[in-house]
Amino acid sequence: MSEKEHKVSRRQFLTYTLMGVGGFMVAGAISPMVRFALDPALQAGGETEFVSVATVDDLTDEPQRFDFQLEIEDAWYTSEQSRTAWIYKDGNDIVALSPVCTHLGCTVNWEGSEDHPNQFYCPCHFGRFEKSGQNVAQTPPTRPLDLYEIEVRDGVVYLGSIIQRRSV
Amino acid sequence: MKWTTSQMDMYLNSKEYVDTAIIPLIPLDWKEDPKGKVSMGEFSSILVEEVERQFKGRVFQLAPFTYLSTEEENSRLERLVSWDKHFYDNGFTHIVYITSDGVWKRVEKDLPDMLIWIPSLSLESMDDTYAKEIISQQMKQILPLITAKWQEEPKERQ
Structure with missing residues (x-):
């Protein structure tokens, strides 16, 4: 060059x-x-914050109701809010369902209606869900109950954020 | 549903499912026992919030109906009846008034729809878990009243 x-x-x-x-x-x-x-x-x-809710020993095959507190940051203020989960053992797995009806947001109860044993029942518009959270056809909800993210550490069950499902 | 614009959108989209209005009745008085009145208001607000949480999809929590304790009983009643009429005429077939103020118990038969009166408890001196326990006990009494009401025909207005 x-x-x-x-x-x-x-x-x-x-x-x-x-x-x-x-x-x-x-x-x-x-x-x-x-x-x-x-x-x-x-x-x-x-990141999601996990909150301790129950111990593994408390759980049975029947869904049980557990209440816990969560810190919610709103646009205007931070507040402690109550949350509820229906938790049960499914073999070796643990299932934690949100009690919020996927129709319009009422609170569902396990065996909330005597006519429908072994199902979650919504008192507002009679929506129903199977134990797995699967919505029962011909009732108003169109998708299953939401799940909570679960973590088990030292025999304590921690719940995290909500997981929406299209089907079970 | 709550008295907010975002929940209003939810209401407008699903009007046909929401047939119940909840009106908190809150007394005001800055002369006679102001703290007692505040406590009544606080207690009934907590109950109303909780009812709304349980029955979100079917009830609408309206702005509170407030009045001076010194207001003439008839005028107070008249005002509430006109609230009731307005909401009844505009889509709510069930209207539930929730209060801790005993004066409404005296005029219960003149009210167009269901009154739920729960005497207020002072929650300030209780620890948190105990207070929550109290409220959830009260809920066990209140919720069935409302679900039972849904089984009945709506009350006729004059």
Whole structure:
């Protein structure tokens, strides 16, 4: 290669240098902005808090009602809210169902109606669910009861966020 | 459903399922026993919130009906009857008034629909778990009253 081909004029040299330095300056100014913009999006839903609700020894094959407290951050204030779960043992598994009717949000009860043993029953519009949470056809709900995320540590059952299901 | 715009949307989408209005009756008095009145209001609000949570899909929790304790009994009654009429005429076939104020018990027979009167308990001195236990006991009494009401025909208005 001859020296001629590599020749960079003074003007070109200045242009390159200015572009390079300018580029760094712009990047330096913009990158924090991009981070600020993305940060909340990266954080939201990143982690769920697990709350201890029951001990494994408390559980039986029958769904039992457990109440627990959850800290809810609203747009305006943080508050402690009560939550309920219907928990039972299914062989070696543990199932924790949300009591919120998937029709319009009333609270369902296990065997809440004498006419329908072994089912969850919603007193508002008579929706029904099987033990697995499967909605019974011909009743208003159109999807199964939601599940809670479960973690078992040292014989204690912890519940996390809600998992929606299309079918059981 | 609650008195908020977001739940209002939910109501408008599923109107045909929501036939019950809950009206909390809350007394005000800054002269005679103000703290007692606050306690009544607080206690009935807690009960109403809980009823709403249990029956979210079928009841609408309206803004509270407030009145001065010194308000003439007839005028107070008249105002409540006109509230009742307004909501009855506009889609609610069942209306439940929830209060801790005993004055309503005296005029219960003049009310167009169901009164639930629960004397207030002072929850401030109780520890949290005990207070929750009390409320859940009260709920066991109140919820069946409302489900039983749903089995009956709505009350006729004059």
